[in-house]
Amino acid sequence: MNRTSRLYALVEELRAAAPRALTVARLAMRFEVSSRTVQRDLQALMESGVPVRSAPGRGGGWSIDPAMTLPPIRFTADEASALAVALAAADASAPYAGAARTAAQKIVASMSGPASTAAQELAARIVTLPAPGGSGARAAVEQALATNAVLRLSYVDAAGHESERLVEPAGLLTADGRWYLIAWCRTRQAGRGFRLDRITAATPTGEQARPHDLATLLLGSAAAGAVQPPALEELTRPRATPAAPSGRAAGRSAPRRRR
Structure with missing residues (x-):
């Protein structure tokens, strides 16, 4: 087994045992490699962001949080x-x-x-011409969308005029290869779209934004007909939640029949 396959298999071995921890010695025996090799592989997984962790002492070992990882995916x-x-x-x-x-x-x-x-x-057969410049404020926009925070923007419009805006982010729009932050603009008291490559600075204010409906903010604009990309529909579809156990499975005694 090559190292890439072994790293992948290590994650699945830990997922199968979770939440129980596995010792390095047991993993080394399982994959027929030395303990030093397993230790090095586990450290590499940790450094790459895989949520593996070690617990020292008697009864310790390595474990993984299955809620933070995906099961195996086989691509065609x-x-x-x-x-x-x-x-x-x-x-x-x-x-x-x-x-x-x-x-x-x-x-x-x-x-x-x-x-x-x-x-x-x-x-190997795909090349691209990188966009000139690029927005150094992109990370702040990403964080504001994730935390629903108010942003202070420095923005340059199509005519080259720069302005300062306080905005409440609602979502992202992509059109013709460009990305826009759709937000409620407190300065204009209306929904506005801000091209990401024209945002020269973005600073979190620490204030929580009000929730805004993306479709509502787009009404009356050229993007009013924007729809969710089909590839993302599955991500936003509600997931069925497991039914709650009942009767003895839930730790309760079944009611006795009256005679």
């Missing part, structure tokens, strides 16, 4: 190629580009066989 060659194209489109000026890069590294590490070959061959 076409799916792997589609991912390569999608990641190529997420250039450095796009929102969450940094997270997309680290996600790509994890995906590549998990792929093998025809899927890996297809993605590598296609990736």
Whole structure:
């Protein structure tokens, strides 16, 4: 087993045992490698952001939080190629580009066989012209969307006029290869779209923003007909929650029949 496959298998071994911890000696025996190799692999997983942790002392070992990891995903060659194209489109000026890069590294590490070959061959045939400049305020916008915080923006409009705005972020819009922050602008007292590459500075105010409906803010604008990308529909679809156990399964005695 090569190292990439072993790293992937280590995560799944820890997931299967969770929340119980496994010792390095047991993992070394399981994968038929030395304890030093397992220790080095586990350290590499930790440094790459995989939520593995060690507990010292008697009864300790290594464990993983299964709620923070995904089960194995097997990509077809076409799916792997589609991912390569999608990641190529997420250039450095796009929102969450940094997270997309680290996600790509994890995906590549998990792929093998025809899927890996297809993605590598296609990736070698894709080039891009990086956008000039780029917004240094992108990280602040990402954080404000995640925490629903008010932002103070320095913004340059299409005519080259710069202004200061206090905005309450509602969401992101992508159109014609550009990204826009859609927000309630306190300065204009209306919904506005701000091109990310025209935001020269973004500073969190520490104030919590009011919730705003994205579709409502887009009403009356050129983007009023914007819809959710089909690829994201599955992410926003409500998940079924497991039914609560009943009767004895919930720790209660079944009621006795009256005679």
